[in-house]
Amino acid sequence: MTRLCDQTAVSNGDRATPARLTRIALLGNPNTGKTTLFNRLCGIRARTANFPGSTVDARVGRCVRNGFRFDAIDLPGTYSLHLDLPESRLCRRLIEGRIEWLAAPDGVVVVVDATNLFRNLLFVAEVLRTGRHAVVALNMVDLAERLGLQVDIERLSRSLGCPVVPICARSGEGVDELLEAMAAPGGDGGGVRYPQDTESAVHWANELVATCVGGERAATDTLTERLDAIFTHPVAGLGVFVATMTALFLVIFSLADVPMRLIDVMFANLGQWLGGVVPSGALGDLLVNGVVAGVAGTVVFLPQICLLFFLISLLEDTGYLARAAFVMERLLRRFGLPGQAFVPLLSAHACAIPAIMSARLIPDFRDRVATILVAPLMSCSARLPVYVLLIGLLFVDNPLAAGLAFTACYALGAGAAVGTAFILRRTILKGRARPMVIELPSYKRPSVRTALLTTLDRARLFIRKAGTVIMAICIILWWLSAYPRTDPPAEALSLRAEARQLEAAEPAHAGELRLEAGVLESRHALAESAIGRAGRFVEPIFKPLGYDWQLSIGLLTSFAAREVFVSTMAVIFAAAEDTNDPTVLHRIRVARRSDGGPVFSRATAASLLVFYVLAMQCLPTLPVTKRETGSWWWAVLQFSYMFALAYGAAFLTYQALRLAGVS
Amino acid sequence: MTADPAVVSEQVACVPLTHLAVGERGRLWASNLAGHERRVLEAMGLVGESEIRIIKGGEPCIVQVNSTRLALAGTVASQILVMPLGKSA
Ligand SMILES: Nc1nc2c(ncn2[C@@H]2O[C@H](COP(=O)(O)OP(=O)(O)OP(=O)(O)O)[C@@H](O)[C@H]2O)c(=O)[nH]1
Ligand SMILES: [Mg+2]
Numbered sequence: 187m188t189r190l191c192d193q194t195a196v197s198n199g200d201r202a203t204p205a206r207l208t209r210i211a212l213l214g215n216p217n218t219g220k221t222t223l224f225n226r227l228c229g230i231r232a233r234t235a236n237f238p239g240s241t242v243d244a245r246v247g248r249c250v251r252n253g254f255r256f257d258a259i260d261l262p263g264t265y266s267l268h269l270d271l272p273e274s275r276l277c278r279r280l281i282e283g284r285i286e287w288l289a290a291p292d293g294v295v296v297v298v299d300a301t302n303l304f305r306n307l308l309f310v311a312e313v314l315r316t317g318r319h320a321v322v323a324l325n326m327v328d329l330a331e332r333l334g335l336q337v338d339i340e341r342l343s344r345s346l347g348c349p350v351v352p353i354c355a356r357s358g359e360g361v362d363e364l365l366e367a368m369a370a371p372g373g374d375g376g377g378v379r380y381p382q383d384t385e386s387a388v389h390w391a392n393e394l395v396a397t398c399v400g401g402e403r404a405a406t407d408t409l410t411e412r413l414d415a416i417f418t419h420p421v422a423g424l425g426v427f428v429a430t431m432t433a434l435f436l437v438i439f440s441l442a443d444v445p446m447r448l449i450d451v452m453f454a455n456l457g458q459w460l461g462g463v464v465p466s467g468a469l470g471d472l473l474v475n476g477v478v479a480g481v482a483g484t485v486v487f488l489p490q491i492c493l494l495f496f497l498i499s500l501l502e503d504t505g506y507l508a509r510a511a512f513v514m515e516r517l518l519r520r521f522g523l524p525g526q527a528f529v530p531l532l533s534a535h536a537c538a539i540p541a542i543m544s545a546r547l548i549p550d551f552r553d554r555v556a557t558i559l560v561a562p563l564m565s566c567s568a569r570l571p572v573y574v575l576l577i578g579l580l581f582v583d584n585p586l587a588a589g590l591a592f593t594a595c596y597a598l599g600a601g602a603a604v605g606t607a608f609i610l611r612r613t614i615l616k617g618r619a620r621p622m623v624i625e626l627p628s629y630k631r632p633s634v635r636t637a638l639l640t641t642l643d644r645a646r647l648f649i650r651k652a653g654t655v656i657m658a659i660c661i662i663l664w665w666l667s668a669y670p671r672t673d674p675p676a677e678a679l680s681l682r683a684e685a686r687q688l689e690a691a692e693p694a695h696a697g698e699l700r701l702e703a704g705v706l707e708s709r710h711a712l713a714e715s716a717i718g719r720a721g722r723f724v725e726p727i728f729k730p731l732g733y734d735w736q737l738s739i740g741l742l743t744s745f746a747a748r749e750v751f752v753s754t755m756a757v758i759f760a761a762a763e764d765t766n767d768p769t770v771l772h773r774i775r776v777a778r779r780s781d782g783g784p785v786f787s788r789a790t791a792a793s794l795l796v797f798y799v800l801a802m803q804c805l806p807t808l809p810v811t812k813r814e815t816g817s818w819w820w821a822v823l824q825f826s827y828m829f830a831l832a833y834g835a836a837f838l839t840y841q842a843l844r845l846a847g848v849s
Numbered sequence: 850m851t852a853d854p855a856v857v858s859e860q861v862a863c864v865p866l867t868h869l870a871v872g873e874r875g876r877l878w879a880s881n882l883a884g885h886e887r888r889v890l891e892a893m894g895l896v897g898e899s900e901i902r903i904i905k906g907g908e909p910c911i912v913q914v915n916s917t918r919l920a921l922a923g924t925v926a927s928q929i930l931v932m933p934l935g936k937s938a
Contacts, residue, residue, distance in 0.1 A: 265889065265892035265893050266888070266889075266891075266892035268888070269885075269888060269889055269892060270885055271889070301916055302915070302916040302917055303916075304894070304915045304916065305893070305894040305914075305915060305916070305917050308892065308894075308896070309892075384891055384896060384897075385897065387896075388896045388897035389897070392897075411904070414904060414905070414911065414918075415905075418905055418911060420907075508920070511920075512909065512911070512920045515909055515920075515922070516908075516909070519922075525909070525920070525922070621921075621922030621923070621924045621925050622909060622920060622921070622922045622925075623886075623889065623890065623893070623919065623920070623921055623922065623925055624919070624920050625893060625917060625918065625919055625920075626911065626918040626919070626920055627918075628918075
């Protein structure tokens with residue numbers, strides 16, 4: 187009997203009844219909450235943000251909930267299925283089943299913003315016209331309610347000829363009902379005829395809004411108007427943006443300081459305890475000076491990473507970024523970047539890889555390539571540790587200057603990015619940026635839950651990296667820095683002999699001599715080790731920048747990933763025994779060169795800081811650049827350009843500071 | 850969205866969107882934008898005879914159409930013709 191019904195439904199026309207749903211696609215206009223719903227359904231945490239275009243690629247997740255089991259496909263938002271834009275093409279091809287790696291969905295959830303029904307209905311019409319089994323999820327009903335909008339669900343559903351389920355993707359309200367509606371056999375559309383062209387669609391949507399939406403919508407939203415007036419003001423808006431970013435970086439720098447020290451002390455204690463229980467020798471040395479010191483060199487920066495992601499997530503959720511993009515458009519365009527480049531460039535402060543991917547929403551190829559090439563100049567979270575370490579060295583007792591220097595690093599990166607774009611647009615990527623058309627989303631109260639979950643995810647990722655990749659590098663480094671073993675230098679031997687003679691008469695002095703001998707021995711051992719030789723081999727390249735062979739080692743290893751720098755330094759200097767303070771940060775600060783001078787003189791630290799702001803030391807970015815631009819040539823250009831820029835700028839910084847008498 | 854030749858006389862009253870002052874409204878009349886850009890704007894809600902309100906003048910400008918707020922570069926806004934409707938209440 188059911189079978190018969192099914193067949194009737196099929197033969198009757200538009201809509202087939204899926205026997206068992208297996209793949210459901212989430213479609214809709216940008217910023218309607220598709221990814222928020224997707225995360226709800228599948229229990230994952232794909233990136234959501236309150237601006238159009240936060241998702242750029244299809245993503246499949248498995249939903250198991252209330253006896254339902256299916257694959258959900260999250261898609262980038264699009265204003266229409268028929269535009270000549272990547273996100274539109276992707277959605278179109280998916281519905282038509284023309285994507286090789288993704289079978290066609292057997293059901294569609296059209297996620298609709300209840301506060302903007304008219305525009306969303308134009309899209310609904312396009313989807314329903316395809317005849318897919320579809321359910322409309324009327325999202326953000328919480329916001330609609332607050333605006334005083336009342337949607338007659340029953341009536342809307344009848345007029346659309348498909349189920350309409352009010353939901354709040356953020357809180358999860360209505361999601362179960364949505365699934366029920368999805369699973370129920372689709373009707374025949376109730377004989378509803380969908381508009382076939384734009385003009386009739388507009389008429390149809392207007393009619394629907396007029397008949398189905400009641401309640402008095404405030405003619406103007408005064409709060410939004412007021413905020414927009416400030417945030418988009420050419421002068422005040424710029425001020426707000428600069429103040430916001432400065433505050434963001436200052437907060438990260440200052441708030442993270444105490445937890446950072448705590449972690450440092452914790453690891454130091456762990457190292458000492460381990461040193462006590464593990465018999466001394468190669469194994470103990472490896473554990474204490476390789477593993478613990480190395481991992482500590484990365485993990486101490488966990489507080490900064492957490493704060494950065496937490497604050498950026500909150501900021502993204504407010505809707506402010508689109509306004510900032512508006513204000514910055516004029517400036518960006520002067521440098522040859524489109525207004526749409528703003529959000530990718532801002533999100534590059536977390537990580538360049540998703541930023542490069544989100545540049546997909548920039549329609550013009552040259553605009554896009556320019557954005558991709560300069561994105562890694564923005565200071566990503568992996569640079570944070572190096573900034574914190576070096577600025578801590580440079581401004582020891584001046585927290586305000588340190589905070590400002592921290593912000594200045596971000597400003598230098600951003601400045602270099604727009605400057606580079608300017609040059610690119612006048613040379614190899616000649617042309618002007620495509621004029622901007624973007625939607626300004628409504629302001630929303632940021633979701634602290636989302637921000638906390640995002641932070642937790644990033645923290646987990648960071649710790650996992652510290653415990654795997656970075657630990658592995660540290661073990662290898664330790665090994666390379668401990669072998670081949672060499673005989674102690676003659677100077678150390680004579681010191682020890684002297685100490686032996688003085689033992690009885692002057693035990694205190696003998697102890698000092700022995701300590702001095704120990705320093706000489708460990709320094710000699712490092713210099714003669716495999717990594718020490720490598721460092722000395724490349725030292726001439728970096729000498730003009732003020733780096734000795736030990737820093738050169740750090741530079742070499744951080745070409746794989748910049749976070750490794752501090753860990754490398756921690757491993758290299760862990761063996762140095764001229765300090766009583768076992769915390770890694772302190773050890774690195776007081777490290778000495780072979781000639782006894784400090785490794786990090788002020789000029790060296792400043793030059794190194796500039797180098798890290800500008801250099802491309804992140805191998806995983808290169809294949810992403812290649813994929814998004816379609817050619818290795820751009821990736822190679824990006825890498826070599828940034829290296830040359832970093833080298834040149836660091837050279838100038840070092841030499842200028844030396845000339846100015848700063849040592 | 851192109852102008853109907855029969856009502857050309859009315860076109861005299863049409864002005865580019867950029868000519869409206871803040872708070873003024875206009876009814877969308879025609880657009881001189883190329884096909885692709887026009888279709889994008891249509892899909893974003895600038896369709897039919899929508900009423901457009903200027904939230905922020907100048908270049909770029911911000912306009913409101915129904916419940917959608919759009920930021921438009923000057924070069925785009927100047928290609929959109931509207932019939933002025935006066936200040937909103
Ligand atoms: N108040 C409220 N906010 C919501 C709801 N659903 C989503 N949001 C917020 O709306 C914004 C956009 O959500 P996303 O899930 O990123 O939207 P999307 O449709 O995936 O956007 P694109 O990927 O850009 O197309 C985020 O700031 C969400 O927190 C809801 O039901 N209520
Ligand atoms: Mg999304």
